Amino acid sequence: MFLWKKVMAQRILSIIGSSIALIFSIVLFSQVWQNGTMVIQAGNWEAPYGITLVSDTLSATLVLLTGILGLAISVFAAGSIVNARARFGFFPILHFLFMGLCGSFLAGDIFNLYVWFEIIIISSFVLLTIGGEKAQIEGAVKYFTLNILASVIFLTAIAVLYGITGTLNMADLSLKIAAIEDKTLVNICAMIFFVGFGIKSAVFPLYFWLPASYHTPPHAVAAIFGGLLTKVGVYAMIRVFTLIFTLDPFLENVLMGVAMLTLFSGAVGALVQRNLQKIFSYLIICHIGFMVAGLGMGSTLALTGAIFYMIHDIVVKANLFMVGGLLYRINGTSNIKRMGEMYARYPLLSLLMAVPLFSLVGIPPLSGFWPKLSLILGGLETGNYVLIGFILFGSFMTLFIIAKVWAEVFWKKKEVTNPPANFRFFEAHTQREKILILIPIIFLSILSLGIGFGAGPIQALSERISGELSDVSTYITIVLGEKSN
Amino acid sequence: MEILLALMTGVLYAAGIYMILRRSLVKLILGLILLGNGVNLLIFLLGGITKGKPPVIPDGPAVLGEVFAAPLPQALILTAIVISFGLQSFAIVLIKRAYKVVKTDDLDEMNTTDENA
Amino acid sequence: MKTLILRTASNYLLPLLLLFSVFILLRGHYLPGGGFIGGLIASIAFVLHAFANGLENTKSLLSTHPGFLMPVGLTLAVISGLAPGIFGLPFMTGLWYDEAIPVIGMIGSALFFDIGVYLVVIGVTLTIIFTISESA
Numbered sequence: 001m002f003l004w005k006k007v008m009a010q011r012i013l014s015i016i017g018s019s020i021a022l023i024f025s026i027v028l029f030s031q032v033w034q035n036g037t038m039v040i041q042a043g044n045w046e047a048p049y050g051i052t053l054v055s056d057t058l059s060a061t062l063v064l065l066t067g068i069l070g071l072a073i074s075v076f077a078a079g080s081i082v083n084a085r086a087r088f089g090f091f092p093i094l095h096f097l098f099m100g101l102c103g104s105f106l107a108g109d110i111f112n113l114y115v116w117f118e119i120i121i122i123s124s125f126v127l128l129t130i131g132g133e134k135a136q137i138e139g140a141v142k143y144f145t146l147n148i149l150a151s152v153i154f155l156t157a158i159a160v161l162y163g164i165t166g167t168l169n170m171a172d173l174s175l176k177i178a179a180i181e182d183k184t185l186v187n188i189c190a191m192i193f194f195v196g197f198g199i200k201s202a203v204f205p206l207y208f209w210l211p212a213s214y215h216t217p218p219h220a221v222a223a224i225f226g227g228l229l230t231k232v233g234v235y236a237m238i239r240v241f242t243l244i245f246t247l248d249p250f251l252e253n254v255l256m257g258v259a260m261l262t263l264f265s266g267a268v269g270a271l272v273q274r275n276l277q278k279i280f281s282y283l284i285i286c287h288i289g290f291m292v293a294g295l296g297m298g299s300t301l302a303l304t305g306a307i308f309y310m311i312h313d314i315v316v317k318a319n320l321f322m323v324g325g326l327l328y329r330i331n332g333t334s335n336i337k338r339m340g341e342m343y344a345r346y347p348l349l350s351l352l353m354a355v356p357l358f359s360l361v362g363i364p365p366l367s368g369f370w371p372k373l374s375l376i377l378g379g380l381e382t383g384n385y386v387l388i389g390f391i392l393f394g395s396f397m398t399l400f401i402i403a404k405v406w407a408e409v410f411w412k413k414k415e416v417t418n419p420p421a422n423f424r425f426f427e428a429h430t431q432r433e434k435i436l437i438l439i440p441i442i443f444l445s446i447l448s449l450g451i452g453f454g455a456g457p458i459q460a461l462s463e464r465i466s467g468e469l470s471d472v473s474t475y476i477t478i479v480l481g482e483k484s485n
Numbered sequence: 486m487e488i489l490l491a492l493m494t495g496v497l498y499a500a501g502i503y504m505i506l507r508r509s510l511v512k513l514i515l516g517l518i519l520l521g522n523g524v525n526l527l528i529f530l531l532g533g534i535t536k537g538k539p540p541v542i543p544d545g546p547a548v549l550g551e552v553f554a555a556p557l558p559q560a561l562i563l564t565a566i567v568i569s570f571g572l573q574s575f576a577i578v579l580i581k582r583a584y585k586v587v588k589t590d591d592l593d594e595m596n597t598t599d600e601n602a
Numbered sequence: 603m604k605t606l607i608l609r610t611a612s613n614y615l616l617p618l619l620l621l622f623s624v625f626i627l628l629r630g631h632y633l634p635g636g637g638f639i640g641g642l643i644a645s646i647a648f649v650l651h652a653f654a655n656g657l658e659n660t661k662s663l664l665s666t667h668p669g670f671l672m673p674v675g676l677t678l679a680v681i682s683g684l685a686p687g688i689f690g691l692p693f694m695t696g697l698w699y700d701e702a703i704p705v706i707g708m709i710g711s712a713l714f715f716d717i718g719v720y721l722v723v724i725g726v727t728l729t730i731i732f733t734i735s736e737s738a
Contacts, residue, residue: 125579134587160527
């Protein structure tokens, strides 16, 4: 941050910084994997009074994924962000965003979660608006309004919750909420939380800001937004609805209904779009539906599916947006009607891009298949056949859309494009920039292939996470210490 | 006092939501600010009000007296105020940029991002 | 706003307000006050000066860009947060030097954290206000 103007140094520092963060997150993950949930009481104030940072397996996994993506996106950004943007502090703010993400995954009390959310929002605003083109500013206005509104709603929910229980520590809340006889106010509070997180994670009636803003910023930014930001909302939802509030039939029905409509509207929205980035934006919405569905079914198996899906989706979505960026660089447009002949011109690159595209669909050996299997099995187990129908519908629509993209972009004849002035095609990039852009895509593709072929360990990990989430007593004991028993 | 605060919270929420539903950018931001203040009052209200007993330890004794105002809501509100200060100053810069770039204050005209291109 | 009264007054008010902000900063641990409020008072002092004498003069008075204070303050705060880690205590535990020092009072890591906050607040506030008033 001292080197506000020195762009080259920032790039190198940024990559070094994310590598260090990745190493730390790996250490954290392996520690949690071996020793179970870890807790830090900041300032040595005991829970439930002080600020607590908790890392259970879910948090550690997500922090690990953030670390991986952080490195990938730093490298990609180093290759693709122009100097004019970097001079406005792109890289420091990018890392601020990563800090916010890690913080919100580790937060152990609900107000702390709110603060981290705000850090994420502020830094994402800046990333969204750096550059200041017309579309960017308009997208930012929408993103900004809806997200502040979501924070206000979230804070209202916190206020009500504090009024009911008099505590903010999540483990303590879990105990106190369970002890309350009259659930009316608690359920209202849960609904306010749901609306707040719903806006952030872009579920059905609240998603309109996402396709309006996600395609406007540079592709490196879109990659991290698409990969991680909406997932923070889903993470918060999973955390709040497993730890603090217990799901009753009414809440489950709300979640499942929302999931169905999200799947449907996301898929149909993606169908009519022609801008590649917008198609991916709608696909994000569609696939948020899978995760909410898994949470809503309320069985451990379905939750396993939802978590596996989240892990897979974070990697693949970030990669997709980077691929989208690469396609834009090569073709000079994001409109799929105008692209074409990719396969004839760049056969190897096309194969590379096929990996994230088809992982997303979930063709059997690739990574999208296994979590869907768990979700559908979970649905069969709980007898939610309508929801299974929607999940299948969502998958087939995704398949159709990806097939369409593939046919349009890679096989069709290319049309003449007229890119904006001072546009630099991919060929015009220096060798170093090309390598920096390609490395993260290759890396994440291999990772998603790995998730697909080596699904066993990830499945075991997801099962362990959902086991922890279904039985919260260990979490509570560890956070509050022995005295709570 | 509680009733007054409850009424104030209601008025702030209502005014904030009304402002958000207008089409002007400036009113949108004003609405968000009002909503933010409404939430802060709500936290204050729900935290319980104790008059004239600040949670500050006087010079003599080492612990607080029997009755004191809960410090937590105040800390929460302070944090919320700081955060909303940052967000609002950013928002104001943003709407100024937006006004310069788009040359309108009307939210209905800001729809280039929804064009299918 | 080039009135004589404001301009004369702001010249005297600037050092007074800065002193007051440091006073507020130092009394902050046990009494109302602290880095955030102190930082706000200090930045108000500079804003008042800018109102009276123009932005350029205030900037030359500051000599560094206020944005520079942000990383300095952040680093200070983070270091004082991490310092207890050396002694095997959790993040942000208060460390205290045993004897009180005249005028300043008890020295502890919390004080350095507050100074960090103070610098960050001045940096952020002035950057925001300068940016807005420049582009006006």
